[in-house]
Amino acid sequence: MTSKTRIPIQLQINGRQHELEVEPRVTLLDALRDHLGLTGTKKGCDHGQCGACTVHVDGERVLACLTLAVQAEGRAVTSIEGLAQEDGTLHAVQAAFLEQDAFQCGYCTPGQIMSAVACIREGHAGSDDEIREYMAGNLCRCGAYPHIVAAVRQAAAEVAS
Numbered sequence: 001m002t003s004k005t006r007i008p009i010q011l012q013i014n015g016r017q018h019e020l021e022v023e024p025r026v027t028l029l030d031a032l033r034d035h036l037g038l039t040g041t042k043k044g045c046d047h048g049q050c051g052a053c054t055v056h057v058d059g060e061r062v063l064a065c066l067t068l069a070v071q072a073e074g075r076a077v078t079s080i081e082g083l084a085q086e087d088g089t090l091h092a093v094q095a096a097f098l099e100q101d102a103f104q105c106g107y108c109t110p111g112q113i114m115s116a117v118a119c120i121r122e123g124h125a126g127s128d129d130e131i132r133e134y135m136a137g138n139l140c141r142c143g144a145y146p147h148i149v150a151a152v153r154q155a156a157a158e159v160a161s
């Protein structure tokens, strides 16, 4: 097999099945952005250090830049594009980020939101310290951290109520 060999794979993204041909080394991040046009998931470092590429695979948060597309075959992938409801109603975390002004440039925001959804689901949003600890893998160059913590706190309270 040469480095240019492409293989057919099927990916289930946001509830839809996609068929594509990729080189075996293609990451899930590049498959989403370059092959499927789902550019909401951001490429920051491409080395597992910033969290901008966070998506969910079978409900667990993963770094799409460190996940091969072939590894996601047969699993349910959710990207930021799949978070809102079909009618456009925002997910509680998306709405909280807007209400709390939890972004400046917005580049880290999709990853922050995907991490926050998982953080709340995991039961790791019980206090600001816990939120900071379990959101630590998502960096924000703009330093919007206090607002991000406030948004996660708000969304966690709404989900619990």
Ligand code: FES
Pocket: 042, 043, 044, 045, 046, 047, 048, 049, 050, 051, 052, 053, 054, 063, 064, 065, 066
């Ligand atoms: S782009 Fe994946 S962790 Fe930075």
Ligand code: FES
Pocket: 102, 103, 104, 105, 106, 107, 108, 109, 139, 140, 141, 142, 143, 144
């Ligand atoms: S809002 Fe700019 S990097 Fe986080």
